[in-house]
Amino acid sequence: MKIALIGAFGHQGYVVNGVREMPDCEITAVAVGEKGEDVSKLIPGIKGIKGTEPRVYEDWREMLDKEKPFAVGVSPMYCNHQKISVECLKRGIHVMCEKPVAMNMDELAELKEVYGKSDAEFVGMHAMRYQANFRAAHDAVKAGLIGRPILMNSQKSYAFSLQRPQFYKERSKFGGTICWVAVHALDWTYWVMGGFKSIYAAHSRIGNMGYGDCESSGVIAFTFSDGGQGCINFDFLKASTDKIAQDRCRIAGEKGVIEVYDKRAFIVTHDAELRELELKPEESFFKAFIKSIKGEGDCLLNAEDTFEVTRLALLARDSADKDILIKT
Template identity: 25%
Template sequence: MKLVRMGLIGFGVIGSNHARYLGNGEVSGAVLSCICDINPERLRLAKELYPHVKLFDDYRKMIASGEVDAVFVATPHYEHPPMAVEALKNGLHVLIEKPAGVYTKQVLEMNEVAGKSDRVFGIMYNQRTNPVYQKARDLVKSGKLGEIKRTNWIIDWYRPQSYYDSGGWRATWSGEGGGVLLNQDLHQLDLWQWICGMPKRVRAFCYYGKYHNIEVEDDVTAFVEYENGATGVFVTSTAMTPETNRFEIIGDRGKIVIEDGKLTFYRLRVPERQFNREYDGGKIAKPECWKCEIPVEPGQGGQHREITQNFVNAILKGEKLLAPGIEGINGLQISNAMHLSSWLDDWVEIPVDPDLFYEKLMEKIHGKN
């Protein structure tokens, strides 16, 4: 194969964005061959913009058409797993938008199918291309920070009520399956575990419609524990302005702070545990600390286009995926655990019980609690 024929499922806001750079030939080795959407108006627009692209109103027909080598799923959250499964079972490569799904039960089934397939399966975690997060991960994984002791992320997004009123599916259990955790915090939850590893259990406090007239959560404070005894806090909302985005990782050898696109490393000359063992001065003291502004490449990386190019390169050249599709479940495990902890008013272990979460989610959708 010299050219990957890409079929796009979903021509909404995000789908049309992907179509733009694919249609402009900005991804080497790929061509936009098909677009599928159930909305006739969107298909008419697609025909005007991309007259040489074949159009479908049923994704199954597009998958079976023989006109595509890979599909790009850019539809609402609930639809990602079943569409990915259909494509994989028909021998196509698959790239899905985030999140991987709404609940781990369906994502586990999708991952099982992907695991049995020899096709390339990726997810659009475009923030993994951001140099500041790549550098933070390198500092953690290389041991420069030492063993992690605590993580803190405060991430606020401001959304007025009119944002939620703009679509009947928004901020509903049946339409989106969650609020700020599933809609806004997808990247942060992925990056949190990508950089620091998965927590082992969660205690979360979710507030539903606290600041907006919505069903789902718009304010969350969660506490997590890691296998090595480290702890973490994740605080998020869609009602705080001015917004905050501050990520701290504290290790035995210092502290990393990411804020305003900058990475600062407060590096201890002597590891804290060593200093604690050896210092015998008999007075309040602390290890010498150097404030280091870590250089990172300017900008936010290649974002959507880079992930798509990496996906195509994986098909054509065997390049390693930056965001494998099977890793999409990790951030979802954390958000599912936060929701379930709030619903049960108790600690929840990770991985979550997929059947219990699904049961409780269905109760929310049908208004039973």
């Protein structure tokens, strides 16, 4: 099956690594997301797979129409995510798209509408569901190990540097730190706890290394439709010398607490002392996505999840921009 890539920002690695594991897949083409984008850094990785030499296109529409790929990894400058995804879906081409999949509610509505009319599948790159520690925490909650979960708080912390793309400086191109960083934590929270009832968020640009609109940090607090509440703190303030994975979550329930910390997951309950949760071998997100399309298994994330988590992120961004509480 022919797989193509559009754009070289973000996490095309998920797609490339997935193709590596699938004997019947090949990356046959790479297109720039917009004029002047350099996609050359992707080529060596692709050539490493079965010696494939992908065709490089300066026009992604031309690539779609000529190559007719089975599926596309979409990861150009973030403001182009929705437009390209829509064109793929209209052509019946399956899409795995970098987040945020829409820059505003209008884009999200159009994307949902086009998806509804398309036979193609769509999913956002909320890949942390496939990270072994978060998956173990999720599965332990669903297995009832801490009883009813009540309180869930998370941290998503990235390091910043002056090497980040220049478009991070503009909200209209980058989308904001809530939609790029905190959205991962919104996704895993939604996965574990279900829908949100109220959202309040705050963010600031202090310490953003001169990156204009780009928020350095923020917080989101929320209540869940099924009861209970949670919060997220997110930032680009991770120290450059910090060797600990700073993506964390803690889920406190009626019978105990589960924590994800530094690539591991732990549980402590009223009945049993602290122990580490066993992690399953990590699976490829893209491979699971393709297999689910072929009816050979389930993917941990689908289009509806992607749309809802994107909506939550856009609501949180709006709450933070306006300093208002939003009932969802």
